[in-house]
Amino acid sequence: MKKTNKLGVNTICTHVGEIKDEQFKGAISPIYMSTSYQFYDVDVKRYPRYFNTPNQEALCKKIAALEKTEAGLIFGSGMAAISTTMLAFLQKGDHVVLQETLYGGTYNFVVEEFDKFGIEYSFTKSLKIEDFKTEVKENTKVIFIETPSNPLLKIVDLNAVSELAKANGIITMIDNTFASPINQTPVDFGIDIMIHSATKYMGGHSDILAGAVAASEIHVERIWNLAKNLGGSLSDFTVWMLERSMKTMSLRVKHQSENALKMATYLEGNSKIAKVYYPGLTSHEDHELAKKQMKAFGGMLSFELVEGIDAMDFQRNLLLIKPSMSLAGVESTLLSPSQTSHALLSPEEREKQGIKDGLIRFSVGIEEVEDLIADIEQALEK
Numbered sequence: 407m408k409k410t411n412k413l414g415v416n417t418i419c420t421h422v423g424e425i426k427d428e429q430f431k432g433a434i435s436p437i438y439m440s441t442s443y444q445f446y447d448v449d450v451k452r453y454p455r456y457f458n459t460p461n462q463e464a465l466c467k468k469i470a471a472l473e474k475t476e477a478g479l480i481f482g483s484g485m486a487a488i489s490t491t492m493l494a495f496l497q498k499g500d501h502v503v504l505q506e507t508l509y510g511g512t513y514n515f516v517v518e519e520f521d522k523f524g525i526e527y528s529f530t531k532s533l534k535i536e537d538f539k540t541e542v543k544e545n546t547k548v549i550f551i552e553t554p555s556n557p558l559l560k561i562v563d564l565n566a567v568s569e570l571a572k573a574n575g576i577i578t579m580i581d582n583t584f585a586s587p588i589n590q591t592p593v594d595f596g597i598d599i600m601i602h603s604a605t606k607y608m609g610g611h612s613d614i615l616a617g618a619v620a621a622s623e624i625h626v627e628r629i630w631n632l633a634k635n636l637g638g639s640l641s642d643f644t645v646w647m648l649e650r651s652m653k654t655m656s657l658r659v660k661h662q663s664e665n666a667l668k669m670a671t672y673l674e675g676n677s678k679i680a681k682v683y684y685p686g687l688t689s690h691e692d693h694e695l696a697k698k699q700m701k702a703f704g705g706m707l708s709f710e711l712v713e714g715i716d717a718m719d720f721q722r723n724l725l726l727i728k729p730s731m732s733l734a735g736v737e738s739t740l741l742s743p744s745q746t747s748h749a750l751l752s753p754e755e756r757e758k759q760g761i762k763d764g765l766i767r768f769s770v771g772i773e774e775v776e777d778l779i780a781d782i783e784q785a786l787e788k
């Protein structure tokens with residue numbers, strides 16, 4: 407295959423990293439489930455937990471090509487990717503700056519585990535770059551961001567964060583799950599390491615749990631050195647399923663982003679909706695920044711119901727859209743952050759973060775948007 411960075415995104419999704427079936431000339435990658443490979447007369451000693459089976463290596467190429475990096479790694483979950491990557495770059499006495507709002511699992515990993523490793527951490531007061539600057543210390547080794555953020559879809563300035571980091575010799579990591587590499591390639595803005603819950607847009611069908619990392623060879627090698635010890639690799643069958651899913655990722659995400667923009671526009675004009683959070687709306691506080699660093703604005707949005715409409719009643723009345731956890735499937739799903747991701751916070755803390763009881767996070771699927779709107783209309787009527 408010729409140089410992958412010349413190929414268009416749908417071609418990368420479909421073809422990069424595919425394994426040629428030399429034996430039977432089949433059109434798709436064969437699946438290699440072996441956990442035992444010959445040890446002599448081979449270039450590589452292969453073993454699934456070394457992250458180097460044929461299917462793992464092949465899919466890493468697709469992920470790296472999509473994120474425009476030299477290398478990639480695939481993990482058993484998004485959290486395996488996040489935890490391994492952070493621990494690969496942080497040791498006793500180091501400090502990490504984390505943005506104010508992070509995926510709940512990432513937040514828990516930091517506050518529950520870092521003390522025992524002697525790793526210091528600070529969360530920023532807001533997503534503004536000044537608040538990142540304030541937290542940087544002499545021993546800061548990593549800045550960790552996640553944009554768009556969950557659930558209010560706030561945007562962090564990628565360029566500003568990478569400049570701040572480079573000026574201080576700090577590594578930058580982004581959880582790029584919400585945007586997916588289709589809508590945002592942070593390496594273009596100087597970010598070092600991209601991390602994904604591949605459970606979401608890469609998988610896209612709510613049936614795969616996986617994680618991914620993309621970065622330079624040097625950074626990926628450092629992550630790999632720890633990854634093989636921690637053992638968070640993904641089964642080759644699921645790797646193969648993920649390759650299959652990723653062939654349609656660009657088609658799915660593009661359509662989801664279009665649907666989400668239409669949905670956000672509709673919701674903004676509905677008198678029963680108090681507020682809509684979507685970076686693609688001109689009313690969004692970070693719209694200009696989002697336009698600079700995102701190709702489209704993604705399939706995730708949030709909205710608040712007006713007082714007097716109960717969020718749980720509304721969700722129970724839906725017929726098509728599924729009130730369920732997780733996100734990014736081809737089917738539309740929604741949930742109440744106050745009942746799920748932010749349930750453990752006190753009502754005061756939720757209020758402070760802008761998470762009202764009437765707030766609903768919406769993962770827009772690939773259905774016809776007219777049908778989704780009709781479902782919302784009938785649920786609001788009841």
Ligand SMILES: *Cc1c(COP(=O)(O)O)cnc(C)c1O
Nearest residue numbers: 483484485509581583603605616
């Ligand atoms: C789901 C998710 C994760 C965690 O991924 P798992 O695959 O569930 O381990 C991390 N970050 C974001 C933004 C997510 O949505």
